[in-house]
Amino acid sequence: MRQYDKIDLPVAEVRRYLEPGPIVLVSSAWNGKTNIMTLGWQTVMEFVPSLVGCMIAGGNHSFEMIRQSRECVINVPTTELTDQVVGIGNTSGAEIDKFAHFGLTPEPARRVKAPLIKECYANLECRLEDDGMVDKYNFFIFKVLTAQVAKSPKHPETLHYTGDGVFMVSGKIISRRGQFRPEML
Amino acid sequence: MRQYDKIDLPVAEVRRYLEPGPIVLVSSAWNGKTNIMTLGWQTVMEFVPSLVGCMIAGGNHSFEMIRQSRECVINVPTTELTDQVVGIGNTSGAEIDKFAHFGLTPEPARRVKAPLIKECYANLECRLEDDGMVDKYNFFIFKVLTAQVAKSPKHPETLHYTGDGVFMVSGKIISRRGQFRPEML
Numbered sequence: 001m002r003q004y005d006k007i008d009l010p011v012a013e014v015r016r017y018l019e020p021g022p023i024v025l026v027s028s029a030w031n032g033k034t035n036i037m038t039l040g041w042q043t044v045m046e047f048v049p050s051l052v053g054c055m056i057a058g059g060n061h062s063f064e065m066i067r068q069s070r071e072c073v074i075n076v077p078t079t080e081l082t083d084q085v086v087g088i089g090n091t092s093g094a095e096i097d098k099f100a101h102f103g104l105t106p107e108p109a110r111r112v113k114a115p116l117i118k119e120c121y122a123n124l125e126c127r128l129e130d131d132g133m134v135d136k137y138n139f140f141i142f143k144v145l146t147a148q149v150a151k152s153p154k155h156p157e158t159l160h161y162t163g164d165g166v167f168m169v170s171g172k173i174i175s176r177r178g179q180f181r182p183e184m185l
Numbered sequence: 186m187r188q189y190d191k192i193d194l195p196v197a198e199v200r201r202y203l204e205p206g207p208i209v210l211v212s213s214a215w216n217g218k219t220n221i222m223t224l225g226w227q228t229v230m231e232f233v234p235s236l237v238g239c240m241i242a243g244g245n246h247s248f249e250m251i252r253q254s255r256e257c258v259i260n261v262p263t264t265e266l267t268d269q270v271v272g273i274g275n276t277s278g279a280e281i282d283k284f285a286h287f288g289l290t291p292e293p294a295r296r297v298k299a300p301l302i303k304e305c306y307a308n309l310e311c312r313l314e315d316d317g318m319v320d321k322y323n324f325f326i327f328k329v330l331t332a333q334v335a336k337s338p339k340h341p342e343t344l345h346y347t348g349d350g351v352f353m354v355s356g357k358i359i360s361r362r363g364q365f366r367p368e369m370l
Contacts, residue, residue, distance in 0.1 A: 019345070020345035042228055043227055053228060053240075137231070163204065
């Protein structure tokens with residue numbers, strides 16, 4: 001898998017990577033373990049401070065890890081990682097080590113304990129800014145502390161999930177329905 | 186401009202239209218006037234009830250109209266409406282009637298007073314469910330009451346905004362930078 005050369009991105013500019021609405025991989029660390037989850041329900045909320053809102057359903061193994069550690073990394077994959085995105089979204093960190101299982105490289109972050117995913121195109125290190133909506137909606141408001149993004153390509157192909165195992169991608173549709181557990185569709 | 190034949194969509198399924206992260210057009214009505222704004226900061230929050238969270242910056246003319254009326258329609262445009270999307274995002278409803286100015290057709294909604302935009306591919310009628318985050322973050326949580334979507338095409342080209350006047354679309358990039366006011370870039 002490709003590993004990108006990255007440069008720092010001012011955190012006020014992360015909208016370029018998140019506003020188009022790609023599926024992201026959220027990595028976390030807690031009690032000596034790491035995990036990764038697939039997330040499609042997120043929105044930019046502010047430029048300065050750089051805020052991102054994420055709906056993390058309580059059934060995810062990552063939910064408590066992120067709530068307890070109050071940190072995560074939002075990693076943006078490209079279509080090269082489609083199999084990993086689907087696999088990560090259809091397995092549980094309670095049962096497997098997702099970095100090892102999916103052949104992804106954890107890289108130490110600068111500002112948080114959660115590892116970056118080296119094979120992702122962008123890595124946004126986040127701290128929980130406001131947990132006031134977590135109990136009611138599972139909605140976490142994160143502040144982006146620092147961000148690194150690939151130097152090129154400028155506009156990579158990203159995955160945009162429509163449900164039902166289907167991703168929209170750069171005008172083409174990649175269906176991985178057959179790789180989904182029925183209850184995840 | 187194309188006007189789609191539409192069918193009802195169960196509101197629990199609106200994620201198919203919103204989760205990929207397209208730019209949407211939010212229509213509203215208040216005090217005998219209507220308005221439309223362009224929005225890229227939204228996320229699905231729940232299937233049942235069908236909840237959508239929207240960051241509507243306070244500078245928008247629509248902000249007070251939606252806050253007061255507690256209703257809106259989230260309309261999903263395709264790339265056919267790129268010029269309208271850009272135009273709507275770069276003008277103010279305080280100065281022009283956006284339906285008339287951009288040649289869009291307001292259609293009565295079923296459950297709210299805000300009009301649908303007939304030329305959009307999907308129309309989601311929404312009621313403000315929770316305004317607890319409006320004062321602090323300009324974040325509105327809407328409940329989708331009813332939804333109508335085009336019968337075809339199944340996967341239309343939608344617009345995904347990256348900032349800087351550039352939209353990602355189905356693998357191609359459409360730059361409308363020249364049509365943006367400098368302060369909007």
